Amino acid sequence: MIRSFIRFLxxxxxxxxxxxxxxxxxxxxxxxxxxxxxLFPAGSGYEMYLSTADFKKLKPLAKKTHTRISLTxxxxxxxxxxxxxxxxxxxxxxxxxxILLKIYSLFIWDIHFEGNEKWTDETLAEYLRSxxxxxFMPKSRVDCPDIVKNIxxxxxxxxxxxxxxxxxxxxxxxKENEDTLLDTDDPEKGEEDAGSIDKAxxxxxxxxxxxxxIASADGVITSIVTRSGVPQVHAGDQVQKGDILxxxxxxxxxxxxxxxxxxxxxxxxxxxADTSLEYSNSIDRTYQQKVYDDREKKQLYVKIGDYSVSAGxxxxxxxxxxxxxxxxxxxxxxxxxxxxLLGIRTAKSYTFQEKSYTDEEIRQILSAxxxxxxxxxxxxxxxxxxxxxxxxxYADSAAAKGTLYLNERITETADTEIxxxxxxxxxxxxxxxx
Amino acid sequence: MEKGQLxxxxxxxxxxPKDVVMKAAVVTAxxxxxxxxxxxRGITEYTECLVRVQAKGGQIRxxxxxxxxEYYTNDxxxxxxxxxxxEFADRGxxx
Numbered sequence: 001m002i003r004s005f006i007r008f009l010x011x012x013x014x015x016x017x018x019x020x021x022x023x024x025x026x027x028x029x030x031x032x033x034x035x036x037x038x039l040f041p042a043g044s045g046y047e048m049y050l051s052t053a054d055f056k057k058l059k060p061l062a063k064k065t066h067t068r069i070s071l072t073x074x075x076x077x078x079x080x081x082x083x084x085x086x087x088x089x090x091x092x093x094x095x096x097x098x099i100l101l102k103i104y105s106l107f108i109w110d111i112h113f114e115g116n117e118k119w120t121d122e123t124l125a126e127y128l129r130s131x132x133x134x135x136f137m138p139k140s141r142v143d144c145p146d147i148v149k150n151i152x153x154x155x156x157x158x159x160x161x162x163x164x165x166x167x168x169x170x171x172x173x174x175k176e177n178e179d180t181l182l183d184t185d186d187p188e189k190g191e192e193d194a195g196s197i198d199k200a201x202x203x204x205x206x207x208x209x210x211x212x213x214i215a216s217a218d219g220v221i222t223s224i225v226t227r228s229g230v231p232q233v234h235a236g237d238q239v240q241k242g243d244i245l246x247x248x249x250x251x252x253x254x255x256x257x258x259x260x261x262x263x264x265x266x267x268x269x270x271x272x273a274d275t276s277l278e279y280s281n282s283i284d285r286t287y288q289q290k291v292y293d294d295r296e297k298k299q300l301y302v303k304i305g306d307y308s309v310s311a312g313x314x315x316x317x318x319x320x321x322x323x324x325x326x327x328x329x330x331x332x333x334x335x336x337x338x339x340x341l342l343g344i345r346t347a348k349s350y351t352f353q354e355k356s357y358t359d360e361e362i363r364q365i366l367s368a369x370x371x372x373x374x375x376x377x378x379x380x381x382x383x384x385x386x387x388x389x390x391x392x393x394y395a396d397s398a399a400a401k402g403t404l405y406l407n408e409r410i411t412e413t414a415d416t417e418i419x420x421x422x423x424x425x426x427x428x429x430x431x432x433x434x
Numbered sequence: 435m436e437k438g439q440l441x442x443x444x445x446x447x448x449x450x451p452k453d454v455v456m457k458a459a460v461v462t463a464x465x466x467x468x469x470x471x472x473x474x475r476g477i478t479e480y481t482e483c484l485v486r487v488q489a490k491g492g493q494i495r496x497x498x499x500x501x502x503x504e505y506y507t508n509d510x511x512x513x514x515x516x517x518x519x520x521e522f523a524d525r526g527x528x529x
Contacts, residue, residue, distance in 0.1 A: 023476070023477045023478055023479060023480060024476075026476070026477050026480075026506060027475075027476030027477060029506070030476065030506055030507055030508045031508065033507075033508055035505070035507055036503075036505065036506045036507070037504060037505040037506070038502075038504070038505075039480070039502065039503035039504075039505075039506055040482075040502050040503070041480055041481050041482055046480065048506075
């Protein structure tokens with residue numbers, strides 16, 4: 001393949017060798033290292049291909065072997081150019097092509113991101129645009145170290161960035177810190193807890209305001225695991241909505257058991273309780289169904305910047321109509337959107353038809369709704385222990401009603417009440433005791 | 435002949451490639467559509483149905499249909515087409 005391409009580029013000829021002993025001529029050729037291919041007998045001699053450079057060496061050989069050589073065909077790029085030498089525009093086009101190729105290769109045409117999961121391509125591209133890095137910028141203006149520095153400064157959870165120019169594409173590889181995706185709590189909590197012990201009583205840790213955990217619903221506590229704060233309830237306790245479950249204020253007591261101050265902290269606990277939830281859902285037996293007739297109008301349009309050209313019209317005088325728009329933005333490469341939009345606007349005519357559900361249908365709809373509701377709850381991590389939901393059918397409607405028994409996390413944060421102690425009194429009393 | 439036999443024995447004893455020591459022709463056939471010949475001296479005849487190649491030990495005749503010499507250099511040639519016979523003729527009975 002490559003060999004034949006090189007042959008084409010250099011040009012080759014087809015010759016016919018005739019005479020007393022063309023075989024001898026062939027052997028002479030191979031002796032003089034002349035590469036011959038596509039040899040086949042023709043008439044009383046042979047025809048073969050050889051390169052133009054070798055063709056020039058043939059004269060002495062032909063003389064020696066008493067053969068006559070005639071050129072039958074010229075092939076290859078040099079001959080092609082020679083044949084079309086009078087076509088000025090062709091050469092102009094070729095030159096223009098080379099020049100344009102060179103000019104286009106001076107710009108960045110595409111930005112490619114790799115390794116990003118949390119930050120989407122669009123977000124990163126938007127940020128880069130704000131720093132002046134965007135498609136169609138000159139390649140010479142791309143400052144890779146600067147891009148890397150900017151991204152590192154802007155995004156704390158991107159731990160590694162590499163920017164490189166790959167042809168006319170800017171390739172940005174990032175590595176996100178996956179730990180931060182999981183750990184949404186403040187990471188300094190542990191340290192602050194440790195620090196608060198050393199601090200004098202009645203202090204509130206810096207940059208953190210103390211919170212209690214209160215019940216978000218009525219229920220019976222089934223399990224409680226406290227990580228910080230003082231638990232106020234036990235498993236098995238009945239709680240009302242708004243009851244304090246974990247207190248963010250820890251009493252500091254002296255040797256005689258008197259409260260001398262308070263330490264405040266952010267309460268943190270996993271508390272689960274059995275709760276119940278009323279469920280009701282009803283639908284009418286009659287409903288209006290959209291029935292499309294075959295009437296529709298389409299409008300095709302091309303939008304370039306603020307200007308748009310359209311064919312057809314979606315304007316209509318239908319009683320009820322549905323208008324849908326589909327648009328495609330043309331882009332070059334992955335992230336270089338051109339300001340050209342293609343779109344179709346369709347207006348569909350429809351009428352309403354009154355219909356009513358049968359018993360079976362209405363039952364199916366209600367139970368499907370209920371299952372969807374349960375699924376949503378389970379997705380939130382709520383365990384469903386049981387339910388007493390029943391479907392009742394009436395003359396013109398149907399309803400599903402009942403209670404769901406759940407086991408769920410019932411914590412809700414609330415600010416801790418800050419208490420003050422008149423310290424002088426306690427100091428004096430301590431003093432008198434001594 | 436004596437010399438040739440001696441050379442052949444030497445080559446087998448020293449397990450040397452015979453095509454190098456004895457300058458014997460190497461004929462490689464792939465199916466019945468392609469033959470490669472190395473270590474030859476030259477073509478003596480070439481038509482569509484017969485190619486005669488002169489080698490050191492004698493002549494190699496390849497007959498078939500639509501034979502074509504794909505390429506022809508100083509040390510190797512390739513013949514394609516429908517090959518029916520490959521014959522080795524001694525130097526004595528030249529045609």
